[in-house]
Amino acid sequence: MHAWPASEVPALPGQGRDLRIHDTATGGLVTLDPGPVARIYVCGITPYDATHMGHAATYNAFDLVQRVWLDTKRQVHYVQNVTDVDDPLLERAERDGVDWVALAEKETTLFREDMTALRMLPPRHYIGAVEAIPGIVPLVERLRELGAAYELEGDIYFSVESDPHFGEVSGLDAAAMRLLSAERGGDPDRPGKKNPLDPMLWMAAREGEPSWDGGSLGRGRPGWHIECVAIALDHLGMTFDVQGGGSDLAFPHHEMGASHAQVLTGEFPMAKAYVHAGMVALDGEKMSKSKGNLVFVSRLRQDGVDPAAIRLALLSHHYRADWEWTDQVLRDAQERLTRWRAAVSRPDGPPAESLVEEIREALSNDLDAPAALAAVDRWAALQQDQGGTDTGAPGVVSRAADALLGVAL
Structure with missing residues (x-):
């Protein structure tokens, strides 16, 4: 699967600053110090209704992470998935009478x-999830060999109790996890599971639904x-710098993925830091497909x-x-x-x-985009009220807005 074309990122004078960012797992700011290549995985869309402003806000946040790193003269190894087979996608296709x-x-x-x-x-x-299946099957088989997975009526489940660190990403108690599991794609009430929170690794083939050869796992x-997990391990390895997504992914998705x-x-x-973007609402309710x-x-x-x-509308709110x-x-x-x-x-x-340094400082401080916008506002107001004599200044501001904020002026 191919991504989209990259826009050019202008080079700025000077050097960017290391990123301090909020880590959900520790509950505080951490200073990230990647090597020459910074590694980031951001969970992608389930493509049945794209792209709403909640999506855009999330990907804007992690675009800023990339831009801060690029400004430090690092390379960025960014990986994103597409969940191109999942229950919501199949349900939408059936509802609309179209091929999934x-x-x-x-x-x-x-x-x-x-x-x-x-x-x-x-x-x-x-x-895409479909193209990743050949790499997923061996991981499920390996978890079963390790005693961390078990079968229930043909489906394969992961045992959360096999990971001593389970729960350390979200920091939630079991009761809160159970509620969120039911809301966010889990099946905590299914009889026969060792633990209500155990997530499915491999779903056995259902009549009328797509399935693939899973080797020893059977079709599913x-x-x-x-x-x-399969995509991240294949392309980034363990202990990469940032695992990102919306705040609704902290549990169960990122919690379970980390344990796997x-x-x-x-x-x-x-991951060294689990970073989560806030939710966008409309008319008083979280913006959601459902x-x-x-x-x-x-x-x-x-x-x-x-x-x-x-983009400026997105940047006007802290991520x-x-x-x-x-x-x-x-x-x-x-x-x-x-x-x-x-x-x-x-x-x-x-x-x-000095404006470039203000933007850099704001973004390095937990991606404080509103503070960066305010700094540009002050320069623009001074330009309006007093003007100036620096013939290079407008070009510097234009390049900084593009390179650091992704806003083409």
Whole structure:
């Protein structure tokens, strides 16, 4: 599976700063010090309804992570998956009377177009669950050999008790985990499981549903969590720098994935930092496909909204915050874009070197994009009120907005 084209990232004078970011597992800020190549895995979409603003906010957050690292002169090895076979996708295809493969391809194509328009830097490896199945099967077989997996009516489950570190990603107690498991794709009430929280590794073939040859596992398809583990281990290895996604993935997805990987390899932790973006609401409720309260990037683009304004709307909220999409949020972003473009269109302006350092400092401090926007606002206001004599300043500001914030002026 291919990703989308990369936009050029302008080089800036000076050197970026190491990233301090909130780690869900420890509950505090950690300073990441990757080697020459920073490694990041971000969980991708289930392609049945893309790309809504919740998606866009999440991928914007991890695009900023990449940009901070690139500014430190590191390379970035970014991996993202596509869950192109899963119950929600199959249910949507059946509801709409369409082929599930065609639906997945259509929505994945739309997602790529949206990511390109928003100037999100693409992953080096963009891997679908279906194409990962040959690598998933041996991992499930290995977990069974280790005594960490068991069969129940043809399905294969992972035993969470096989990992002594289980629960350390989300920090939740068993009762909270059980509730979230039921809400987020688990089956805690299924009779016969060793532990209600045990997640499925391999689902035996069901009539009328797609299935693949699983060798000793029989025909079936992979569980959600083992999919990402197989892809991450194959392309990044253990103890990569950042495992990212929306806050609703901390449990069960990232918790279970970490346990799978840790039992498989005998190493700990799977990732140095578990980083989670907040949820976006509309009309007082979390934006979600099940509720149908979605604002789509593609719809806004069709209505003539500049993608740079959409990006500024996302950047105006801290990535970890839960916030609400409103018409006013978009209007504010459009007005900001107009001010910025007017400011950099002049032949000269106030010196901008300190502004670049302000943006760097803000983003290195847990991706504080609102503080970075405020710094550019101050420069634009000074340009409007007083002007300046530095003929290189507008170009510096334009390149900094592009390189560090992904906003093309």
